[in-house]
Amino acid sequence: MARPSKIRPQLDALLRSHRQPHAWTLEELREALGRRGLRSAFSSIFRTARQAVAQGDWQPVVVGDGKTRFEWSGGHHDHLFCQSCGALEAVPCRLALSLHNRIERGTGYRIHDHSMVWEGTCPRCIRNRSRRAHDHPPLPSGAHPSR
Amino acid sequence: MARPSKIRPQLDALLRSHRQPHAWTLEELREALGRRGLRSAFSSIFRTARQAVAQGDWQPVVVGDGKTRFEWSGGHHDHLFCQSCGALEAVPCRLALSLHNRIERGTGYRIHDHSMVWEGTCPRCIRNRSRRAHDHPPLPSGAHPSR
DNA sequence: TTGGGTGCAAATGTTTTGCAGCGAT
DNA sequence: ATCGCTGCAAAACATTTGCACCCAA
Secondary structure, rough: OOOOHHHHHHHHHHHOOOOOOOOOHHHHHHHHHHHOOOOOOOOHHHHHHHHHHOOOOOOEOOOOOOOOEEEEOOOOOOEEEEOOOOEEEEOOOOOOOOHHHHEEEEEEOOHHHHHHHEEOOHHHHHHHHHOOOOOOOOOOOOOOOOO | OOOOOOHHHHHHHHOOOOOEEEEEEHHHHHHHHOOOOOOOOOHHHHHHHHHHHHHOEEEEOOOOOOOOOEEEEOOOOEEEEEEEOOOOOOOOOOOOOOOHHHHHHHHHEEEEEEOOOOOOOHHHHHHHHHHHOOOOOOOOOOOOOOO
């Protein structure tokens, strides 16, 4: 190895911070880095993400709006996704380990992981919706015929 | 309304059948229709899917390989996804309703749905893997740096 | 000097839209 | 006639790769 990455430590810091968002899209990471004075190419962020995932430091999160997000790997948890504004937050995982085992025995699969996404409307959007219905812009259409 | 859809009933039939795959990508649907002698444009499949989802008849399934799949809406269930070959199957949902309620009370979100995907290796890939490691092609890279 | 990191541009893969024509009501 | 269904082509998006260059070890 002949050169330490300049962006990787900064990206790690973002993912480990308790700032919002909890899980970052590649574009959000690029913008956040820019605000910290570190301009960088999208493809660099991309390659760093791929490497970080391969190394087990980052974890991809897919919620169905067409963009992959990334979060720091430590500690498994579920996700809460607001279908109205796209907010994503972490919630503790309540699944019993016995469930995992039951699925393995019942299906013959070897389960490595699971992803649980609760989909709904966040408190803020609930308030906005009741006060002025349809007043805020819909989610970017993204890459899904479902939205 | 001035014209009944020719493809919609056929597509519904595919999604309701017990044939594999359990959940279909748009391209798989187009190919299956072609085999049934009904050639159609990808965009027609796409628009039909969007409409069917809006009407609540179909449900999108997102597993993180970059393609949205669709399944018939009746009856909620979880999914089992083979990270090696991309197979996707349905498994009964074991989540207690109390969990749903607990999340709502704990977060202030209004939960409309959840999606649970068990990720692992299917029995067939487990066998293939142990017999001839790395012998089969990896998943198509799709649209995700994580795979 | 070498091997990985970076930027830029181009290529992919999938989804989405524009537009013209068709056809059942 | 109308209004939704269709096909074709092009656009939009997010992701991925090719290639040249840079730079700390």
